[in-house]
Amino acid sequence: MVTFSPTGWAARYKDPEYPNLVVQEAVERFSEDGDALVVDRRYGTLIPARARTGFVGLVECGRMMSVVPAPPGWRVGGQTDDGYAWSDPVVAWLVDETGTGYPLIRDGRHLTMVEDAVSEYTLSGPDDPDPSVKPDTDSDGGDGRSVGEAVQ
Known part of the structure; x- marks a missing residue:
């Protein structure tokens, strides 16, 4: 879709x-x-x-406004249903009409939105000391930063 x-x-x-x-x-x-x-x-x-x-x-559908390269160090990771842990570099951000950024990863020869590939993932930035450690959460259950903030 x-x-x-x-x-x-x-x-x-x-x-x-x-x-x-x-x-x-x-x-x-x-x-x-x-x-x-x-x-x-x-x-x-x-x-x-x-x-x-x-x-x-x-x-x-969503309106794509731009795609911008991701600064080095941004990664997404998660775990498959059978327990396999994975981590991929974010290669670009797709920015929609609201200014929200969506991480794009390489899937073979194509770029894929992470949300289209998996339902749950963790986003870590270049300043996160260990991408395998889940960040502290604030009162709303998030990590205190939105993906959209990462591209601004």
Whole structure:
């Protein structure tokens, strides 16, 4: 599912091979006539979303404002259901329209939002002495800093 797009909208399509499967694609921009435009990968151009087979409609998603490189030392980590501990460097921050930053990690050859890959994780910054130690929490259960504060 599309979590973010440049416009804050995603086009939904039924997969012709799997009718119960609905896929989403980012709306890159709107035409002067108001058509939602998506990428046609085959021809390398933008086409109206409704022109693609299986078009269902548009749904709102987060609006991506920018992606900025992460300063060295930011990491995310967690534990899999079978107990395997993992830790990956944050390579960039995706910033949405509210100014909130979301950590991006490398997943093979692609960048992935951590929230799309795992449901729970710990974020540690360059000043955290030991990334495996969970930070002290304040009264609301958080660590006293939001991810958005990290990119400002």
